[in-house]
Amino acid sequence: MKTVTCTAPVNIAVIKYWGKRDTGLILPTNDSLSVTLSQDILHSKTTISAAKEYSHDRLWLNGKEEDITKNKRMHNCFRETRALRQQLEQDAAQRGETLEPLSSYHVHVCSENNFPTAAGLASSASGLAALVFTLAKLFDLTNNMSELSRIARQGSGSACRSLFGGFVAWEMGSKDDGSDSLAVQVAPETHWPELEALICVVSDEKKGTSSTEGMQHTVNTSPLLQHRIKEVVPVRMAEMKKAIHERDFQTFAALTMKDSNQFHAVCLDTYPPIFYLNDTSRAIMKIVHEYNATSPDGKLKAAYTYDAGPNAVIYAPKENMREIIQLIAHYFPGSADNYFVDPYKLFTSTQDLVSDFKPAGHAAFNENSIPVFPAGSVSRLLHTKTDDGPRVLGQEESLLNEQGLPKRVSA
Template identity: 50%
Template sequence: MPEDRTEQPHIVTCTAPVNIAVIKYWGKRNEDIILPINSSLSVTLHQDQLKTTTTVATSRSFQEDRIWLNGKEEDITHPRLQSCLREIRRLARKRRNDGDSGVDSASLSHKVHICSVNNFPTAAGLASSAAGFACLVYSLARVFGVEGELSGIARQGSGSACRSMYGGFVQWIMGNKEDGKDSLAQQVEPETHWPELRILVLVASAERKPVGSTSGMQTSVKTSCLLKHRAESVVPGRMVEMTEAIRKKDFAAFAELTMKDSNQFHATCLDTYPPIFYLNHVSQQIISLVHRYNKHYGETRVSSFYSDIMGEISGHWTLFIYTYFFIKGLPVNCASLSEELKQGIGLEPMPKGINYIISTKAGPGPRVVEDPTQHLLLSDGFPKKTM
């Protein structure tokens, strides 16, 4: 039976940010509701450079729930998608039953149309995107009139999505309860706390990772002795140290902790059987360059670490960039390099290395887009043809 497009649906559009973990999350103790084996901490990147945009529409004329991602219709029955939809609808029904007049009783039975686009590489689809699930949950909550703590729901879509529910510097507390009610994200400091901090995202490849995060974590939990040691004996102390470094805006401590944790993450991947390799040759060159640069100046000016979306370098001072014409985002002051510096760090060109660079900073959490012209769905609740 064809869908009736005559009724005007209720439409909401929101955006949500990417986050980059500086204390890594790797490994689950519960796969179904995504409970981690250790806490983690991240920086939320600014949405002016990196974000997901999601439009959600509800209407009694819709025959079924549907979702479009980056212009292509996807399977709405994906278990993690269904978990987020189910939880938001459950909370909306609870609010209605509690007598909340802000919840439209009729809309609770309506199907939804969801359209989402990312302005960053997403070779593995929505399931790989923390920003995607954070935006989905935030948008659904606005449509169904759900308020309050949402990071626990976002977590059930993608673990690190819970951290994208807040801006600035965010920790994901692993929690101890089996139902996951205490496994939530909390803001450590807002995005305004450290305005000097800059993040340079060096995009070496936008291709799908050779081993997905979900399967990689499962294998590591089963086979890596180092992972168990890391979760129980290393991360708890690092979470305290990293929080202190952020609050004091101590870049040297922040950078060293970030790099050490990244190193241990990759060591855990190598300790997995069979081993997992996430660093490519370009990533290794960048890491080596960062350490040579810091050694040349006798202090930690730049940090390097790996992200499961892409590789990046984070610097308190502007990192010298000799490929400045590839930079997108915030302006970067490009300085000429002295021969002494070139020789001191052994600077060499990296052909076919970095595709482009995104310059950004810490930014806010999810927000509503008030301009109706920015909706990804037309007034009938279906995607724009230009997508």
């Protein structure tokens, strides 16, 4: 029995992916670009073991066994990585060497997110990235990360971007077989370590449209999407890469907000329309614009972005993060003890967190530009930053016991 355990990070796009040109192979209608967030706060953790004795593939997700055969997208990842392992085994045989025939073994997969799926944070990206990365380690694949990203892409489109740390582009490619649709690292996390993020988990009663379903409605019905794909995104991708290379937060911030807004605009242009932003989301956008508009030197100090849900992710340089957190905590007070998660210890106490909210030097800041929202409108605030790609953990971190069964099973 061979067992490997790895984690993979969440990524939040600043140039958005929305629309597939091939739904089977998961080939997108445009390039996208994301920032990888620290696994210290959010990650998917996956243990996979392969053993001759296993009678069939088994899968436990967040402590519950699921039918692995019904998960077509996961199946794609197994098929592709097993084929690569098989090739390695054949190559070895031709050299007269012997590799353990792992490609023919059944596997047990156990995967957990360290954040509730219900939080609405993209868990499929980190989950599928962890799966593919762990399979690659299990099988000792020699392929580079971009080659693996092609496989992860077939599990969940944006998963391909979670195989790298830092700043990652998913190049849409042009080939019908998808062989050139893969992720590349634009810059590593060490290039711009000052870039931090605040995740605002926004409460919402409505269950939104799934992104898989939503994006194809947009492809099929939005007249504006085609213009976005053809004219807008190519220009923005080039500008965004340049901004990242130059650590130019002004361009990065403006493009991030514009692209988030355009993504939600094409959702609204879909018929019937798709909404992900609610009144809380929009108030966060408004207070970020007020904060930026009153900045003492006229420069942007923060940038919001929203995926297919009401949660805000606010990117900002480290030096602004303290006042951004105070601002959000003031207008969107928490209602639970675990409201604020800050591994970087910016505040010494909850008192400290809410002691003041007016950003220093913002003379024209209008306190009444939005009201103070009911407690719990934002349920969690998670302080994080750009960080590294998937990690291999030690055996002591395994989610499976020596029999290849989950150490923890939920009721």
